[in-house]
Amino acid sequence: MRRLVSAGVIAITSLALATPALTSTAAATPGTADTAVVAAKVKAGKFKIKKSAAGVQPGISKLVLTSKGLRGSGKVKYSITGDNGVAFKGKAKVKKGKAKYLVPALGTGHYKVKAKFKGRKGKTKFEVYDSNLTLSTTALTCDISDYKARTSLSGSVKYKGGPATSGYVDVYQNGNAAGGSSSPYLLTFASVNTATGTFDFGTKICDRVITGGTGSALRSGLPAGNYVFQAYYTKDAGYDDYFSSNLISVTVVP
Structure with a gap:
């Protein structure tokens, strides 16, 4: 009886030792499912928007928003809203992984920026000074x-x-x-x-x-x-x- 138990333990132990080897082999060669997961994460991710300055003077169009880390071609869509009731949209074409958008002349206020590109999102904010x-x-x-x-x-x-x-x-x-x-x-x-x-x-x-x-x-x-x-x-x-x-x-x- 002791021998049967011992044999059973040995068999189970051998199986347990074999399992990690199989897991390691699978991880070393990602399958189609793994690639799809990675692609989905990139698509659902975020991108950064760099501002040429923290703010801009009223009535002056010189603030540039640069969306970075973009993949593929197309246009980034921007939605800008101010605490003064102003709201508008704009677009910028992607070139070499970046899209630059020149903000039009605006009145005094604080503005929030939301951007979208191929399912990914970016956001920032800026101020038009009280001048x-x-x-x-x-x-x-x-x-x-x-x-x-x-x-x-x-x-x-x-x-x-x-x-x-x-x-x-x-x-x-x-x-x-x-x-x-x-x-x-x-x-x-x-x-x-x-x-x-x-x-x-x-x-x-x-x-x-x-x-x-x-x-x-x-x-x-x-x-x-x-x-x-x-x-x-x-x-x-x-x-x-x-x-x-x-x-x-x-x-x-x-």
Whole structure:
């Protein structure tokens, strides 16, 4: 009886030792089912979205969302919603595993981004800062013959929720600010009062429109007629962080 029990134990032990060997062989050569599981996990996974900056100024389109780690061709679909009630959708084509989406100009608020591509998802968020460039008026009359009849212009700058403590306000014809201070359409500029966040051109806008501005396209002054200008605030001479005012209508009279 003891021998039978011993023989049974030996048989069971041998079987138990043989089982891991079979398991090891199966793991070394994944089958079709294993490949399908891996593919399913990739498809149901997530991808990262990298932002070119944490936020952007209002009315400026320069924030880029880059979706990374994508496989295959097609377009990434973006859904963006803001706490200010704004909601819209966009698409970006995948190239070399990435998709870059340029966010359009938006108003102040906090925005959430959801993206989809071939069953995979990505998400991020960004802020459009609470900044504003306020003008005393958006309609100037510039009298060529009577300087006393020229309209003055002043204003204030809110930068990321508070009064600006540095920087400049530049004025460009038709808002052509490309190139910053080297733009041929730069009319003139004013420094921001570091204590109050205000600025004051006086009648300088009209004076420069008539007698000549800083940029090469405006150095000879402008004749009687109707023109459009726009003011831009920049916190320093680098011009990498800026936003604009409403359009300024300028009427030059003889």
